[in-house]
Amino acid sequence: MAGINKVILVGRLGKDPEVKTINSGAKYARFTIATSENFKGKDGEKKEVTEWHNIVCWRKLADIAEQYLTKGKLVYLEGRLTTRTWEDNGAKKYMTEIVADTFNMLSPKSGESAEPVVEAKDDNKLPEITEEDGDLPF
Numbered sequence: 525m526a527g528i529n530k531v532i533l534v535g536r537l538g539k540d541p542e543v544k545t546i547n548s549g550a551k552y553a554r555f556t557i558a559t560s561e562n563f564k565g566k567d568g569e570k571k572e573v574t575e576w577h578n579i580v581c582w583r584k585l586a587d588i589a590e591q592y593l594t595k596g597k598l599v600y601l602e603g604r605l606t607t608r609t610w611e612d613n614g615a616k617k618y619m620t621e622i623v624a625d626t627f628n629m630l631s632p633k634s635g636e637s638a639e640p641v642v643e644a645k646d647d648n649k650l651p652e653i654t655e656e657d658g659d660l661p662f
Contacts (some may be wrong), residue, residue, distance in 0.1 A: 531622050538558050580606075
């Protein structure tokens with residue numbers, strides 16, 4: 525049986541997308557999404573825990589993210605977990621990210637209804653990457 529690697533998030537952008545293009549011409553966007561959970565602690569007081577998620581979008585999805593997503597916007601996002609590794613001064617570093625496959629904007633523009641504004645999907649094909657591309661988001 526094949527494995528399943530699927531992430532679904534609804535959260536707010538922590539910053540505007542940072543968009544770059546690699547040498548092959550493929551564009552990518554990186555941003556963070558915050559998800560919060562509210563609960564009552566053992567002491568009965570209301571508590572909130574916020575998790576931050578690193579997101580990467582490629583090609584057309586990166587274009588749409590650059591055009592429509594801004595800090596604070598509420599977004600529904602689907603994707604898959606990836607972990608990349610690199611060495612920094614001899615120390616091995618790890619970063620887990622979510623490669624977005626699709627997202628829907630849930631925050632309305634001022635004066636509009638709360639229905640999703642944009643739905644965007646990726647074709648799930650990773651771009652051709654060469655060593656000259658340098659610091660990649662995966």
